[in-house]
Amino acid sequence: MTTEATGPSGLPAAELRVLRQDEWDMWYDTLIRAFGGVAESAEERELWRELTLCERSLGVWDDGVCVGTAGAFDFRLTVPGGASAPAAGVTMVGVSATHRRRGVLTSLMRRQLDDVRAWGRPLAVLTASEPEIYGRFGYAAATFGLHAEIDTARVRLSVPAGAEDVRLRYAAPAEALEACEAVYARTVPGRAGMLARRPGWERVWLLDPEGEREGASALQCVLAERDGEVTGYARFRVKPEWTDSGHDGQVRLQDLAAVDPVSEAALWRFLFGIDLTSSLKVRGRPMDEAWQHLVSDIRRCRLRVRDSLHVRLVDVGAALAARTYQAPVDVVLDVEDAFCPWNSGRLRLSGDAKGAVCEPTTDAADLALSVRELGAAYLGGVSLLSLAGAGLVRELRQGALAEAAVGFGSPAAPWLPHGF
Structure with a gap:
């Protein structure tokens, strides 16, 4: 056409x-x-x-x-x-x-x-070069990524019991690819916002053109193993630096995943302790990642936050019915969607941790909001209560806002593991 x-x-x-x-x-x-x-x-x-x-x-x-x-x-x-x-x-x-x-x-x-x-x-998602552009078309930031530049010369990392039993070994990134992808696949159901990788996408992580390393090493990979099974991996580069005082190298993490907390902690401890380095640079990590509670000085980790995945509900009813709710909800939403008018109108959302139904209704509305607010709150990382505080969600039935805000939440912070 x-x-x-x-x-x-x-x-x-x-x-x-x-x-x-x-x-x-x-x-x-x-x-x-x-x-x-x-x-x-x-x-x-x-x-x-x-x-x-x-x-x-x-x-x-x-x-x-x-x-x-x-x-x-x-x-x-x-x-x-x-x-x-x-x-x-x-x-x-x-x-x-x-x-x-x-x-x-x-x-x-x-x-x-x-x-x-x-x-x-029912959903369209993107990462925005300029976020304000896509708001006009109904997209809203639904996940955020944590950036950090950790002073590993001064910051200590404690690890939970059992981390000493994790075996770490170097592996060529290409040779370890299958094992890494198996670990990644096991983590995908654990956080909203994660993407199941389609065939061919695993090759993206092996791209390593020398002209884009900015003086850092070729890509390196370390595997974590427990009882002979690969339980985690970290892929990273090292940029050597020297000053009059000695070494000042930097570790640059590309990606890290693990299927259990002790394997994850062991990998972070390894990254903190690489010889001849004094800082660790990470980008786009989960907002609630556990390493933040294991460091001795969070201020010297220089944390920053950036928007990541932007969500657009293309079919509001189908999208809201596709997820579950951490507390029971029964709420009528009055949705405004100027760019996709088929979404505009009242919908009754009824759901709990087992499932949900969302269908058109003529009942009186409990909350009024646009499709952008639904997109922001959809993965559980942005609170409807916060959006209401900004004047973007209107409560029409007393108590409906608190009920919906709790229900829409997520136990783990949603996270987009990689761009596209």
Whole structure:
């Protein structure tokens, strides 16, 4: 199907249509230029070519030249309760600087959300280069990542009992890939926001172009083992540095996962103690990760928080019914959704830890809110009570807000383990 992307008065409208395989290079070059024009390695470019779903990607074409891009991966997203829900992973969105303020992005978002609905996906998710852009289309930050730069020369890390029984060993990243992916897969149901990796995605973690290391080593991998079974892994780089006072190297963590607390703690202790280093840099870790309670001085960990996964409910009823609720809820929601009007109206959500139903109703509303607030609260990391304090959720029945806020919560902080 071909549609027209809106053009300004007096200018012809561009053509918006599904990407063809033989157009990928021009389409991807447009995306790269929109993000600054720095070329990727040949290996990375080829991997993204293979992972791109052309049938779920859109391009805007003006006189045969690609001027806008948008794609979608097909993911399974862990939701509160441990189940996984189908979600469109919105990605590779860019507009040529020559075609700004012509409605190209709005046209792409309009067509894409219509397509996501037609595919039967109740959720669309993305990581935002500029968060304020996507709020216009109903997306809201639902998970956050913890960044830290830990002064390991001064900060001590205690470990729980049993960590001494964990065996650690170096392994070549490619050779350990299968074991690492098995560990990752076991962790996916444990946190809302995690993505079940599709075939091919495991190769992303082996990309290691020398030009992007910023002086650090090639990728290294250490495995944690208990009773002969791999129970965790850490992949990282080391950047050597020397001053007049001696070594000042930095460990840069790429990713870490473990199936039990003692394996996780043993891996963190290893990272804290690598020879000739005095700092550990981590990015995008879970907000409630346990290492924060094991360090001797949290102030010297230089913590920062950044938004991560942005969630958009494409089918509000189906999305709310796909998750469970940590306390019983029975609430009528008056939902406003200007960009996807099929969601607007009143819905009764009834659910608990075993399941939920969400259906249209004519009953009086208990809470009034937009689809953005539902997206923010969906994974349990943003409280409806906090959103109400910002004036974004209105309580229409006394007590309904507290009931819903508790029910929507999640025991573990939701977390997106990697971008896309």
